[in-house]
Amino acid sequence: MSAKVYYSSMKCNMNQSPLNKIKKLINKCGITDIYGKNDITAVKLHFGEYGNTAFLRPVxxxxxxxxxxxxxxxxxxxxxxxxxIGMRTNSVDHLHNAVLNGFGYSTLQTPIIIADGLKGESYTNLEVPNGEIYKSAKIASVIANADKLFVINHFKGHEMTGFGGAMKNLAMGCASRAGKNEMHSSVRPTVDPEKCTACGRCKMACDAGAITISKHASINDKCVGCAMCISACPKHAVDVDYNVACDTLQQKIVEYAAAVHSHFKEVVYVSVLTSIVPACDCHGGNDAPLIHDLGFMASTDPVAIDKASYDLVVKTAGKDVFQEAWPHLNPQDSFAHAKKIGFGNTEYELEIIK
Incomplete structure (x- = not known):
């Protein structure tokens, strides 16, 4: 069975706003049937790291x-x-960063809530349907407790998954710090003894009693992977191994995404295909786009909208620009795993909306 994906290009006459195209797309997805009066609705997006200019435009x-x-x-x-460690490591800096990047109340008249607590500590375990790696996912409590979810993505490249779109926004984007650590790392955090001053702040932040202090901090087998020590360290001496295999990371992301989508059941996804740069918006800078701006897509299927976005970029470019940018990985591993666990649809019907 295929899924419906709606697409509208950037082409407009001078009297037509691209914003009206987004309205048409979400109406085709049945937004008025999915969201209702008084539904507290989490609009999930990526505010962009400070210094980055490719992130989703607030408009x-x-x-x-x-x-x-x-x-x-x-x-x-x-x-x-x-x-x-960056401008989005804790909620105080994260909110400040969001305002600096144009998402303040004065611009959009909409409150901002960072979903996983002050330092990423607040999460709810959601079931992963048919998960092969996980049975549950550590999803930010504010998102898990919302009545409804709406997801808007900046579709672009990514250095560890090939591309980033709806599935990554659902998974890494909705996960708590502990959930991110589960996906990104196959080992517990480690301490760089040359940076560590043995101040003890990481120990105070550790609820598991996994840290001891002597000449420097050490993390033992009691570690549960919550990664609270990372944000607690004032010297950035605690870090994780980001070198988990890229195919495994993609599989983990798919399963986390499946947990969130299954929890809400009905979600509208919008992908903005502009500033399609090679890497994630988490970087404090960005390279030139891989291809010109293509437009907007919408669907109620996160796998289908990612596959349609990916296919459109490759077709328009005449080559796989994501594979070319990151030859060490296969960007389509995520689609294979989604199909394997029965999450979403890799087959889709694309309808052009003008």
């Missing part, structure tokens, strides 16, 4: 928020704290 949120408000839903913008 593209306007048609989504206008439609949800017209329905009478109660939308809020949300993202989760990062595992790495």
């Amino acid at each position: 593209y949120l306007r048609p989504v928020l206008e439609t949800l408000n017209r329905i009478g839903a109660k939308p809020f913008l949300t993202d989760t704290n990062t595992l790495y």
